[in-house]
Amino acid sequence: MASLRAWLSLPEVTPAEDYGFFGPESVAWQVWSYPTGLTIGFQRAVVIEELDPRLIAAVDATSAIYTRPRTRYDRTLRYFAMVMFAGSQATVAAADILVKIHSKAVGIDPVTGEQYDANDPDSQLWIHLTAWHSLLIAYERFGPGKLSAADETQYWHECARAAELQTCDPDDIPRTREGVAEYFEYMRPRLIGSDIAKKAMNHLLDAEVMLPPMPPILRPMFTLVAAFLRRGTLATMPRWMREMAGLPTGRVLDALVVPWLSAAMTVVSLNTRLELLLLQLISPTTVPVAAPMLLGVPPKNPVTTTPRRAQREYGYDIPAQAHHALRDKQRNRVLGKGLAPSDEGLIESQPILGDIA
Incomplete structure (x- = not known):
């Protein structure tokens, strides 16, 4: 019951800097x-x-999604939320430390035999576009529906702005839905539904892996919620992706889940406290980032900037040019000496992204 009380107790809201x-x-x-x-x-x-065989090779090598799934999910979601909702100084600091974290994700992909590096611009472009595309698809399928043409154009330009926090080139971001579709078609022959990919995808489709221990009385309810989220996520995925990954492709269940999840999302959208409680359940460290936005608490300085301006103002290199000494050191340890990479970036990230324990 202590965990239930902690879930129901939302933290005090602190305004963002901007x-x-x-x-x-x-x-x-x-x-x-x-x-x-x-x-x-x-x-x-x-x-x-x-x-992406390069990405899953890095994920599988660390095994963090299996050994500490809740903290891994929590920290990743917090970073996503920071990019969108946090103040500029905190976010460029998080993006900078992410380059250090990714420096340890280097090695040889056991499936293709090629080198992988989580800081590689192509890998970062794949992650970035997949995220922005996925959130838009979910919004369209289970939320208010398609954006207007003007709003969608603005959305993809904002996606390019956020890419300034990654090691990829913002100029590589498509600015239209058609351009994004072309990118996924370009990537399609480069994707592999390997055994390690299928294992990871099935694991991450189980929303229960990100939940804290539940009181027995609540477990059936959250098991049902997790099943609906899994089916809803599957319903947004192209059939060719699901076939590649060996995931269910049933059209009937795809159609049946839409009205139920759409109704649930509408109910949650009308109750900010409920939305925050659900967010606290799946990602407690994300609540302080998202709460000011959801509650309409203005920042101390109600202005916006760009990542490039913030990086200059606060003294950070752009991600593509950051921490090359550490990145070279990690490559030498792993690829040159056959040693495990150091955890210095991961440890240093804890005050920004949350504990790794």
Whole structure:
């Protein structure tokens, strides 16, 4: 019952320093703040990502999604939310430390025999576009519906702005739905439904892995919720992706889950406290980031900026140029000496992204 009481006790809301890179007038806030965003949209993103053989090789090598699934999910969701809703200084600091974390994810992919590096611009582009596309798809399927043409154009331009926090080139971000579709078609022959990808995707489709221990009386309810989220996430995935990963492709269940999840998301969207309680259940460290936005608490300085301006102002290198000494050191340890990478970036990240224990 102590865990239940902790779940029902929301933390005090602290205003952000500024609106970061988007703010309440952005289309990205509209899409990402809807309950579909940090639930089905986020789950879809992390599941689909695993089809990239380079990414899944890095994920499988660390085994963190299996050994500490809740903290891994929590920290990743917190970073996603920071990009969208946190103040500019905190977010560029998080993006900088992420380069250090990714420096340890280097090695040889056992499936393709090629080198992988989580800081590789192509890998970062795949992660970034998969995330932004997934949150939009979930919003359209289970939320208010398709954006207007003008709003969607703005959304993809905002996606390019957020790419300034990654090691990829923002100029590589498509600015239209058609361009994004072309990107996924380009990636399609490069994706592999390997055994390690299938294992990870099935694991991440189980929403229960991100939940804390539940009192016995609540377990049946949350098992049902997790089943609906899994089916809803599957319903947003193209059939070719599901076939590649050996996942169910039934059209009937796809259709049946839509009205139920749409109704549930509508109910949650009308009750901010309920939305925060659900977020606290799946990602407690994300609540302080999202709460000011959901509650309409203005920041101390109600302005927006861009990642590039913030990086210059607060003294951070752009991610593509950051921490090359550490990245070289990690590559030498792993690829040159056959040793395990060091955890210094991961340990250093805890005050920003949350504990790894």
